[in-house]
Amino acid sequence: MNNPRTTFRINNAVPTRPRRRLLVAVLFALVQSPLLAQPPQFAATVLQRFSSADAYQGIAVDAEYFYTINNRQISRHRKDSGTLVKRWNDAGNLTVPLIHLDSGVIVAGQLIAAHSNYPRWPMRSSLEFFDADSLTFSHRVDFGIMLGSMTWADYYDGQWWGTFANYDIAQVGMLRPYGGTRNTVVVRFDAEYNVQQQWRLPDEIVQRVSPMSNSGGSWGADGFLYLTGHDHPEIYVMQAPADADTLRWIATVIVPGLNGQGIAWDRSNNEHQLWAILRADRQVLKIQMPVIQLD
Secondary structure (H helix, E strand, O other): OOOHHHHHHHHOOOOOHHHHHHHHHHHHHHHHOOOOOOOOEEEOEEEEEEEOOOOOOEEEEOOOEEEEEOOOOEEEEEOOOOOEEEEEOOHHHOOOOOOEEEEEEEEOOEEEEEEEOOOOOOOEEEEEEEEOOOOOEEEEEEEEEOOOEEEEEEEEOOEEEEEEEOEOOOOOOOOOOOEOHHHOEEEEEOOOOOEEEEEEOOHHHHHHHOOOOOOEEEEOOOOOEEEEOOOOOEEEEEEOOOOOOEOEEEEEEEOOOOOOOOEEEOOOOOOOEEEEEEHHHOEEEEEEOOOOOOO
16 A cells, blocks of 8 residues: 555655746746737827816717716816816706716717616616707616616717626625626617627736726727726727627727726817826816827
8 A cells, every 4th residue: 555645745746857847838838828918008198187076987078078977967168278168967856866977978969978876786777868068868778777887888880889887896785796897798789779799808907997897988080999997097999809709908008197987089180189087186187199000
């Protein structure tokens, strides 16, 4: 019969030199693997900063104004000076009160903002429509109980897009995390707002945005989808492959002072500028974005 002590020592012996060399080679190959390689980084420049009491969740922009979005309030400011022009604070008087407005977009004279009942359960989401000039409420598209809490909405290439976010944190009164960040999905809708396709976030992005999730999103004129988390001064440049179920991470844009949250491309000109918010200071950032050129 074998000696148990001898067997234990053999199974836990220090690897021989050939085995060590093989282990080192395998680890080196993994590190060099394209699957683990980081995409290129680009730098952006903050051109201007403006103050807005409602720079808390998201932002939208058109030719003359930027619109800051709070949970239940919206402010419209002049883009050239930051002057407050109008504020909407009537959420409690709607037939179905608003709870958590988020990022928005201006389309055909309307401000459309993502909305959810975050952090309540079960998760419900909707699109909320406002007249951009008067900021009067128009109507909503109710998704009911869906894939998560909707954090942003955008209209690109004739279709609606958005993210249903989930989180790796347990809210008050919950025993489990709020859906789990890994279950966050970016979706594309048809004209009737039915989900036509959905993509998950790459594992590397999940790790970077956890325990929160994808907060902001906006399509650039370059055909790339730009996403943010809730914390880091990073904007992730993504592609949405038609033949895959995971977004492709192709670049990262570093924005000094940014901490995620809502973003919006300025589509009124060709100056390649994006607007964002600095939630902690209730500020709006006008950002000169780099041109993403990939080899």
